[in-house]
Amino acid sequence: MPGDTPKISIRGLEKAFNGKPVLRGLDLDLAPGRSLVVIGMSGTGKSVLLKCVLGVIQPDRGRIAIDGVDIVRLSESRRARMTRQIGMLFQGAALFDSLKVWENVAFRLIYGERRPRREARQTAVDCLAQVGLAPEVGELSPAELSGGMQKRVALARAIAAEPSILFFDEPTTGLDPITADVINSLISDRTRALGATAISITHDLVSARKIADEIAMLHQGQIIWRGPASEIMNTGNPMVDQFVHGRADGPIHMTMRRA
Structure with missing residues (x-):
């Protein structure tokens, strides 16, 4: 049945750099509309x-595979079309300093989808409102924003094209606990509103x-363990x-010393 097809399905994924394996036969399925957070020590392959x-x-x-289509074997142009349904919030926000805030939000709409600037600007303003930012913020430069506001703008950019898949790379890094909680709430709300499938990387439990x-x-x-967030x-x-209790002694430490 179509509803049984995972939104994202990964089988036997391997990647090495300079002969050093990073991903070693990784398997992962994620159903449509589900949110998965991947944790692990630095250098274990999360960003890869x-x-x-x-x-x-x-x-x-x-x-x-995305929606059952193996994107690894597609041509570059077909793969690009498939991955257009992915929105990304980068670590550190990664906003363009030379562009106004609204142009950052609308970047993909203007330069990727070739939408008219007036239409793209209105979409950007609407997305800024969804993350709690007023229209006048769109006229500022990223340098005029606090770290929390930059993360909100980055989230607005990620959702601007109404993607069906969202990736979040360390979305709360560098934020105080209260601001981080606001960003977490916005991520949850916007992901559910879109009905998107989400994969996040974070060290923040x-x-x-x-x-x-x-x-x-x-x-x-x-993947050595997977289960409900509550567990x-x-x-x-x-x-x-x-890992989750932050203990220096344990099997991870012993494995690292033997490597």
């Missing part, structure tokens, strides 16, 4: 996973539990427990 799905990095082996339906832990290039602090998996 997202970049492979985006088409920024070409995997060495494996299958990445408070954020992870708030925005995720499920959490998966990536270690040595493979993350009590998984019974010694590697996951060590």
